[in-house]
Amino acid sequence: MSAPFLEIDRLSVRLRRGGEGRLLRGASIAVAPGVVHGLVGESGAGKSMIGRAIFGILPRAVEVIEGAVRLGGTNLFDLSDRERRRLVGVNAALIPQDPLTALNPSKRIESQMTDRLTRVLGLSSAAAKARALGLLEEVQIREPARLFRSYPHELSGGMRQRVLIASAFAAEPKLIVADEPTTALDVTVQKQILKLIAEMQRRRGTALLFVTHNLGVVAKICQQVSVLYAGKIVEQTDVATLFNAPTHVYTRALMAATPRYDRPEQSLAPVRPEVIAALNREIDETDKDWAAAHSAPLRARA
């Protein structure tokens, strides 16, 4: 397998003030070109935080305290703000969670798609337009030329998500982060969107980090998975291993909690208290080790 394009290396973040613990506890993920890496975990585990750290759009209250995010070998935290924007703008793209607010309501679809191509990638406006139109066709939008002239509020949720997917792939980035791209959509549309993303990724050989809380989605499109709990990656493996022989108790508990139509009696099991206790012990261990390896103020707080 080729060298990973995205490397997240022991990334830790915490709240700027008042935060006792870390929100990400030394998470490491590597995604090679052509690979779809699933990032699963429950709400609040820090899934989106990882995606946001890559793009430098963490909430203001959150700061990175340790670790590195490397794109093609360059650590983003070593760059100036301008250099980082440039590197990320050219090489990475985000498919956001909520298609309703991810498009600027006052701009036509055309300029939202082509501005970036002309400004960041330096394409001529004709070339940018041609490329954007081609991509809209690829995401199966019937009348791309008409859609070009529309404003976002004239489109349905599914249409908007298609536009966002087309925009993400339009810059031909080497990495795409999809942050729960199907959560805001209804089930029938979800399936089409998922298929679309997977196909486009395969055709281009993009490295794709797919953030989701849905194990079914992981099984469908990912090759590798990281399971996140409380900002710590508790299991990281390929998909076949995850589903056939999950090693971590939490992963097993998550599987048992997934609805299954073939075996209803085994599905929807709540995560048992002893599993949670074990998890919390593991998190405490991690924090203790980390505090021990670090400077005095952190130890003082522990």
Place this chain on the structure above:
Amino acid sequence: MAEPRALHRRRSVRLWLGAAWIALLLFAAIFAGWLSPHDRLAQDLMLQTLPPAWLPGAEPGYYLGTDSLGRDILSRILYATRPALIVAIVASSAACLAGSLLGLIAGFFGGWPDRIISRLVDIWMAFPPVLLSILLVAVLGPALSSVIIAIAVIDWTRFCRVVRAEAMQQRRMDYVDSAKVAGYGAWRIMAREVLPNVLPAIVVLFSLEMGIAVIVEAILSFVNLSISTDDPTWGSMIAEGRGIVHQAWWVLVFPLICLFLTVLAFSQFGEGLKERFDPVMR
């Protein structure tokens, strides 16, 4: 479905009536010299306090009567549209520009710029506005430019507060994050992505502010703190008419009607614009 349509028509009516009155004012201001039947400054003691044309004792050619110095009221009202509109446009633009820019910076960037600007607004709004404007004009000397400066200096806070709130709301939208991801700089995102979404609010406020500016100018004229006393403004005409309202009500009433309709037109125009923007933007 009948109801929304009817609603829409009513909104359009107020929008177009407001626009029509504003257009009429503009026309009057531009062609005042050509429209006025008499010299706005010519006094004629033989023609003191003539009633308007439809009342007994009227003199032909003096359609709205004359004031206590025998000056033609219609001509004076027509000329007075000039200072009123100049103040409305220039003062509101200055207040809008300064207030919107500061509000946009405060709302979009947050943090210390927001804290500084917000405190400044708080302090500003603790001053009673009418007293502050009278004080400012008294210090700067009575002139149209002083009136404009006074209004802009006082009213930028209106724009600042509203634009700040709107920008804060927009800043949280995912499209701002998408723009950051695409590699755009913060100032560009503020100007090109966020500003267009705040613009409807600014346009509406601007229209309301023009009405307010007209009133403030009238208040300052009323207390003799606007332009030179010879040249007519609605406020100074009202002040002159106040003393003789029992003998010649028209001296007071006609400029008052103009003032009232103008302020109403600006506010209705603003409201109409707001409702026109609303269903699309929200």
